[in-house]
Amino acid sequence: MQHFIFDLDGTITFPQPGILGGYRYAFEKFGITNLSDEALIPLIGPPLRYVFSKIYHFSEADTEAAIQYYKDYYYGQGGMYDAILFDGMRALFQSLKEEQKTMYIATHKSAYVEEILAHFNVLNFFSQIEHYDESKNILTKETMIQNIIQQQNISNLQSIVMIGDREHDLSAAKNMNVRAVGVLYGFGTKEELEQQHPDYLVENVSELSEVLHQM
Numbered sequence: 001m002q003h004f005i006f007d008l009d010g011t012i013t014f015p016q017p018g019i020l021g022g023y024r025y026a027f028e029k030f031g032i033t034n035l036s037d038e039a040l041i042p043l044i045g046p047p048l049r050y051v052f053s054k055i056y057h058f059s060e061a062d063t064e065a066a067i068q069y070y071k072d073y074y075y076g077q078g079g080m081y082d083a084i085l086f087d088g089m090r091a092l093f094q095s096l097k098e099e100q101k102t103m104y105i106a107t108h109k110s111a112y113v114e115e116i117l118a119h120f121n122v123l124n125f126f127s128q129i130e131h132y133d134e135s136k137n138i139l140t141k142e143t144m145i146q147n148i149i150q151q152q153n154i155s156n157l158q159s160i161v162m163i164g165d166r167e168h169d170l171s172a173a174k175n176m177n178v179r180a181v182g183v184l185y186g187f188g189t190k191e192e193l194e195q196q197h198p199d200y201l202v203e204n205v206s207e208l209s210e211v212l213h214q215m
Contacts, residue, residue: 001102003154007164008107009044010186012089018079019044026069044187045166047108047132075112085120088205093125105129106144141172161215170196181211
């Protein structure tokens, strides 16, 4: 049996408007304004805590406040629904399900993942959803992949494929000794993804479908 683990943002959905809105809302609370899309787009994918504490060097207290401001906008004001499902994605899930492939989610989103998937009518395709959760010490994609392996009792690691658009998706696959497919229609650059040496790189959902169906 094949097991496909999908990232969410930039792989299944195009969430840019809501995420950038959340970042702008949070940064403006600290007097950081006029951030361009080009400055914010690279922040799509990594955990919020990493963005505020490591990239922008906020103090611990300011990082906590910034995360809450972001969540106030993204979850409280509905920014999480300001996204689109990539063309062909639902059909891909349906075809994989018909071939009895098992699908999972591994995302750095910290909440409401099931609600987002339900909003796009694709929740029913996934057997397990792993998301960022500090209370459970689920902080990395490696931990998410490991949780899926353990809870689904998967013994053959070569039957697992991680699909994502950023380097941390592909590096996690490498670190966990599972296969990886990088998607170039998301937010990661070709150079970023090539540096992780994935098994495949695809330009669009159609190519992704071809690759997954032949694996």
